[in-house]
Amino acid sequence: MFTLTHLAIPIIAAPMAGGPSTPDLVVHVSQAGGLGFLAAGYKTPDATARQIQEVQHRTKRPFGVNLFVPQSQRFDENAIAAYRARLQSTASKYGVELPKAPRIDNDWYDDKINLVISLGVPVVSFTFGLPSPSVVAQLQTAGTYAVATVTTVAEAEAAASLGVDGLCVQGPDAGGHRATFHVDDEPEPLPLVDLVKAVSLRTDTPIIAAGGIQTGDQVTDLLERGAAAVQLGTAFLRSPESGAKPAHKDALVSQQFTRTVVTRVFSGRTARPLLNDFIADHEGHAPAAYPQVHHLTSGLRAAAGKEGNPKASPSGQVLGTGRPQTNRQQGYCARYGPRREPSTPLTRRLAAVSHWLRLTGSARSRSAAALPYRDACGDRWSGALIPACRSVSGMSLLALIASQDRVQGFNGD
Numbered sequence: 284m285f286t287l288t289h290l291a292i293p294i295i296a297a298p299m300a301g302g303p304s305t306p307d308l309v310v311h312v313s314q315a316g317g318l319g320f321l322a323a324g325y326k327t328p329d330a331t332a333r334q335i336q337e338v339q340h341r342t343k344r345p346f347g348v349n350l351f352v353p354q355s356q357r358f359d360e361n362a363i364a365a366y367r368a369r370l371q372s373t374a375s376k377y378g379v380e381l382p383k384a385p386r387i388d389n390d391w392y393d394d395k396i397n398l399v400i401s402l403g404v405p406v407v408s409f410t411f412g413l414p415s416p417s418v419v420a421q422l423q424t425a426g427t428y429a430v431a432t433v434t435t436v437a438e439a440e441a442a443a444s445l446g447v448d449g450l451c452v453q454g455p456d457a458g459g460h461r462a463t464f465h466v467d468d469e470p471e472p473l474p475l476v477d478l479v480k481a482v483s484l485r486t487d488t489p490i491i492a493a494g495g496i497q498t499g500d501q502v503t504d505l506l507e508r509g510a511a512a513v514q515l516g517t518a519f520l521r522s523p524e525s526g527a528k529p530a531h532k533d534a535l536v537s538q539q540f541t542r543t544v545v546t547r548v549f550s551g552r553t554a555r556p557l558l559n560d561f562i563a564d565h566e567g568h569a570p571a572a573y574p575q576v577h578h579l580t581s582g583l584r585a586a587a588g589k590e591g592n593p594k595a596s597p598s599g600q601v602l603g604t605g606r607p608q609t610n611r612q613q614g615y616c617a618r619y620g621p622r623r624e625p626s627t628p629l630t631r632r633l634a635a636v637s638h639w640l641r642l643t644g645s646a647r648s649r650s651a652a653a654l655p656y657r658d659a660c661g662d663r664w665s666g667a668l669i670p671a672c673r674s675v676s677g678m679s680l681l682a683l684i685a686s687q688d689r690v691q692g693f694n695g696d
């Protein structure tokens with residue numbers, strides 16, 4: 284059975300629903316020695332099965348599939364109707380008819396559970412809540428590694444007591460939806476490094492740290508604070524293998540955008556997109572109702588996505604903040620958006636840091652890690668860096684990695 288310590292490279296490409304997570308991205312990251320993730324959210328079981336089978340056909344390496352846990356919370360129909368009325372003029376502008384009644388679904392959850400078991404998916408992660416104990420048991424019996432996404436220490440304790448194999452600890456800088464167990468939870472503001480530390484003090488369940496990670500020294504920091512692996516979404520969004528729309532990729536580095544915000548306007552759940560005019564107009568008016576608000580706005584978002592004007596449009600460009608925002612406390616700064624770097628070298632470059640940790644023995648066993656890592660690292664600069672790892676001191680190597688990150692890792696192109 285898969286475990287995180289089997290990964291040659293402790294880097295995971297986050298599941299990103301809505302298009303960015305393609306089989307191609309998953310294959311590239313898993314082949315590089317990390318772990319690629321398919322995002323099953325919003326997809327039919329058939330479409331999910333096709334993606335899983337394509338990945339299995341192209342690589343024998345482990346990969347994951349992420350599922351949305353169905354929401355069972357009460358919602359306020361009047362608040363949804365009021366939000367619908369508010370969106371009506373924008374809908375008319377785009378020629379979209381908004382659904383008349385709130386729509387609820389479970390995202391084909393049960394079918395997808397059966398699917399991942401029958402297809403022998405090595406890793407399955409959950410977001411928006413916990414799977415039932417019987418689902419965890421079924422997955423584990425089938426040899427699948429089960430991961431729960433958590434955003435607070437209390438959620439982590441609940442997930443650990445359920446017996447999941449891993450915890451994906453998502454911090455406040457993360458792109459996409461916040462994985463809170465309840466739709467109306469307000470997101471935990473504790474910075475990721477502190478959250479990882481706090482969770483690691485309360486449970487022995489292996490931790491995957493996620494949210495705002497873009498550079499090698501962040502990877503090091505999180506591994507040293509107790510994470511067994513790190514999960515990056517935004518960093519892969521502009522890679523050629525990402526299925527994000529071209530307008531979305533461009534928006535990530537466009538000077539038109541100066542910051543990200545946490546908002547419910549698109550789906551009723553809190554998520555972090557680039558601030559645009561639609562958010563500015565409607566912030567504070569969307570009720571905490573998921574998936575009802577998601578379905579209410581989905582036609583609108585699709586129509587707006589075709590228009591290709593992300594600044595004005597009701598389509599959200601979701602992404603994490605990356606570290607510059609955290610440092611400056613200014614909001615996301617577009618010129619520091621993720622590079623248009625292929626996912627294979629990106630995975631390997633960031634992983635050079637973990638190699639140093641392994642060689643110095645501060646995180647894991649040297650002998651177990653050295654060989655698979657060497658196999659996985661063939662590309663230009665990480666290939667050159669690996670021999671350097673053996674000859675320079677830890678601190679000089681970290682300085683070298685940090686300088687490489689500054690030069691290559693975090694600019695507009």
Ligand SMILES: Cc1cc2nc3c(=O)[nH]c(=O)nc-3n(C[C@H](O)[C@H](O)[C@H](O)COP(=O)(O)O)c2cc1C
Pocket residue numbers: 297298299300301303322323324349409410432453456457458459460462493494495496514515516517518601602603604605
């Ligand atoms: C475009 C986008 C879509 C996402 N979709 C999902 C998803 O379907 N399931 C999930 O568990 N997390 C999803 N996430 C969140 C990621 O798993 C991860 O927590 C986040 O990307 C980490 O922050 P970063 O983007 O700053 O690296 C998504 C993130 C982005 C940017």
